[in-house]
Amino acid sequence: MTLTLQDKLAILSDAARYDASCASSGTERRDSRDGKGLGSTDGNGICHAYTPDGRCVSLLKILMTNFCVFDCAYCVNRVSSNVRRARFSPEEVVSLTIEFYRRNYIEGLFLSSGIIKSPDDTMRDMVRIVRTLREEHGFRGYIHLKTIPGASPELIEEAGLHADRISVNIELPTEVSLARFAPEKDAGAIRKHMGDIRLRREAAEDTTLKGTQPKKFVPAGQSTQMIVGADATNDSTILKQSARLYGSYGLKRVYYSAFSPIPDSTAKLPLVKPPLLREHRLYQADWLMRFYEFSAEEIAKDGNLDLAIDPKLAWALQNREAFPVKVQRATREMLLRVPGFGTKTVDRILQTRPHRTLRYDDLLRMGASLKKAQPFIELADWTPGALLDTADLRAKFAPEPEQLSLF
Structure with missing residues (x-):
């Protein structure tokens, strides 16, 4: 035909x-x-x-x-x-x-x-x-x-x-x-x-x-x-491979594709598709490596990413001793590690703070997601108090209302 x-x-x-x-x-x-x-x-x-x-x-x-x-x-x-x-x-x-x-x-x-x-x-x-x-x-x-x-x-x-x-x-x-x-x-x-x-x-x-x-x-x-998900490779290994590819070959992007079971496939392959959220978390982690100065080892040390919360928030919860960040004096590197702060927000903070003392409402106007940032920052009119050390702080953020949003 x-x-x-x-x-x-x-x-x-x-x-x-x-x-x-x-x-x-x-x-x-x-x-x-x-x-x-x-x-x-x-x-x-x-x-x-x-x-x-x-x-x-x-x-x-x-x-x-x-x-x-x-x-x-x-x-x-x-x-x-x-x-x-x-x-x-x-x-x-x-x-x-x-x-x-x-x-x-x-x-x-x-x-x-x-x-x-x-x-x-x-x-x-x-x-x-x-x-x-x-x-x-x-x-x-x-x-x-x-x-x-x-x-x-x-x-x-x-x-x-x-x-x-x-x-x-x-x-x-x-x-x-x-x-x-x-x-x-x-x-x-x-x-x-x-x-x-x-x-x-x-x-x-x-x-x-x-x-x-x-x-x-x-x-x-x-x-x-x-x-992703066709073999048993964990997210830590995947991200370390991506970091090598970016560094060695100057790649613009590494794309992650969740394995989709195919007809008449070999018994070597899994029968079910990995959660799509895993693919999304890898994209978020990749974004952290490219634009937020994170290393692959920091994001996923020896296993898979947490599917319930985004990788930047997961890092912050695992490293609470680094917080709260004093927004008025912190380095760009530390500001980038605050959950709820994107690169544009950080740039606006750095441009504004030499001229005046930043307050809570200023960050709202700059586009910060303060619902996430609150426990991790300190301002002239805001301190997290005991919020950062709350035992159920992780539960406050998981599951996320918008699973496919960036940070």
Whole structure:
């Protein structure tokens, strides 16, 4: 039976939903001052991502194909899986992207793929798609490309000249788990892949001896994804791995995807999905590492995160001797560790306190969540008294009224 383009779109957009490493944050608008080109970085296959300033953007999120020669146990598209298969030609992906763009349905493209024939054959077709969009159609929209494990460095380099962001998914938190569930994938090769991208990005930021700027290479950086709950790896190990990835390869984001049981799966995999709240707590912990100066060891010492309360609050309760924080004199590092204080609140405190003494109402106006902060701070007109040492202080915050809010 011949599949229509709509049939393929339905199959391959659904297959793409398992990839969480999809966001358009960190990019700049491509130059359209010449009046040429399509789109701006300002149904089926359409996903929504959020930029750092809170804008919601729409992306066409699809696989080029869900045929795959690999047999990764956790993947619904593995070669041994009994799923309906489809494959776009490069021309069909280009046409879909342009038509969706012209109709103002999307602001960019997220493209991934199963592996057909070989990693290089697949990557070559994906590069052809993004090159055609940029060079032949003047496409100025956002492009996020998921690279194929094992593809040649030359193809990755060409992809990086056209894509805004590239993702290299490590899939599982440890090499042992990757070898067990995805034996065709090489953890060392994946790390080399990431390292090459970092070096090429750094080279693209240096001015040449002639004073010219090299071509931009993956201007929005690289990201990766880890599946959570497919193996027995705890949150402490996951966060330490994330910290290494951020430090060693300059990643923009590590995405966490709660394992979802798939049909006809191996007995090695769990039968139930881990709580979605675990995924959310990992994102909160990741945020603390990137923006609040926490280390992975502080957040989750030797086990899993507390699902009932957010990780910053959990740290504060475990380290009550560090509180209350004197808001008028505390360092930025300590202010960032106060539950209920976000980075913007801390910046406002630091900007304001040289000019006057801060009071309780001032923090309310600055956006602090004082319901959480009360036991941990001291102001001219507020002291927590015995509140900080209350035995049931944790019970006051758990369960949280809004489980999916940040801090």
